[in-house]
Amino acid sequence: MGQKTDKLPEILAPCGSEESVHAAVCCGADAVYLGQRAFNARQNADNFDALSLKKIVSYCHLYGVKVYQTLNTLVFDSEIQPLLQCIRTGCQAGVDAFIIQDMGVLSLVRHYAPDMPIHASTQMTIHTPAGAQLLEKLGVKRVVLARELSLKEIEEIRASAGIELEVFVHGALCVCVSGQCYMSGMLGGRSGNRGCCAQPCRLPFSVRGDGSPDLSLKDLSAIGILGRLAAAGVDSFKIEGRMKRPEYVAASVTACAQKL
Numbered sequence: 001m002g003q004k005t006d007k008l009p010e011i012l013a014p015c016g017s018e019e020s021v022h023a024a025v026c027c028g029a030d031a032v033y034l035g036q037r038a039f040n041a042r043q044n045a046d047n048f049d050a051l052s053l054k055k056i057v058s059y060c061h062l063y064g065v066k067v068y069q070t071l072n073t074l075v076f077d078s079e080i081q082p083l084l085q086c087i088r089t090g091c092q093a094g095v096d097a098f099i100i101q102d103m104g105v106l107s108l109v110r111h112y113a114p115d116m117p118i119h120a121s122t123q124m125t126i127h128t129p130a131g132a133q134l135l136e137k138l139g140v141k142r143v144v145l146a147r148e149l150s151l152k153e154i155e156e157i158r159a160s161a162g163i164e165l166e167v168f169v170h171g172a173l174c175v176c177v178s179g180q181c182y183m184s185g186m187l188g189g190r191s192g193n194r195g196c197c198a199q200p201c202r203l204p205f206s207v208r209g210d211g212s213p214d215l216s217l218k219d220l221s222a223i224g225i226l227g228r229l230a231a232a233g234v235d236s237f238k239i240e241g242r243m244k245r246p247e248y249v250a251a252s253v254t255a256c257a258q259k260l
């Protein structure tokens with residue numbers, strides 16, 4: 001069963017570049033999430049090669065900040081060897097956890113890096129107590145809940161499972177359910193589940209014919225209710241935006257830190 005603690009939730013910052021990492025650390029983030037050049041859901045970010053990843057992990061750990069590596073795309077059988085190299089590079093760099101969407105990738109990490117903590121990506125679309133309980137049984141440390149959940153639904157999941165809960169508190173929202181969108185892949189051959197979303201939903205699909213982008217949702221901002229989320233048992237507050245500038249990272253982390 002879930003348990004509440006008096007510990008403040010973690011502030012988790014998005015970092016698509018080295019500059020964003022510095023911004024996050026300097027403004028008070030407890031952890032950052034980032035990706036290597038492959039197998040991450042933001043292929044168009046600057047991202048990190050083996051050398052820069054090791055350097056940035058050392059920098060973060062010097063200041064007591066954790067680093068979570070995104071491995072949050074679907075993977076083809078033909079990509080297993082480069083995937084294993086990506087896993088190996090993350091382990092050698094000393095990242096603190098892998099964020100995973102594909103259950104096959106989860107199985108491979110369990111086999112080749114059994115001591116590495118695993119976080120279930122929001123792309124897994126976990127939105128029920130049963131989903132959280134299943135992942136807990138599989139040894140997953142944390143689940144990044146689907147962005148569509150209400151506060152009541154988060155409380156129900158917390159009451160039913162001991163797994164750590166992470167929720168998005170600021171940034172872009174997708175009109176499609178997390179991890180289930182095939183719009184970009186169908187229209188342009190660029191799959192959001194492969195890290196290459198072209199964001200066609202931002203185009204003017206207008207209901208009234210006035211050119212307004214009616215499929216493009218307004219951004220989420222739950223910073224005003226961080227206290228209620230903490231009381232509900234959320235362990236980590238996640239900020240969306242690995243494609244955004246370091247100034248955005250600095251401002252959003254600062255806002256969360258001041259609110260807490």
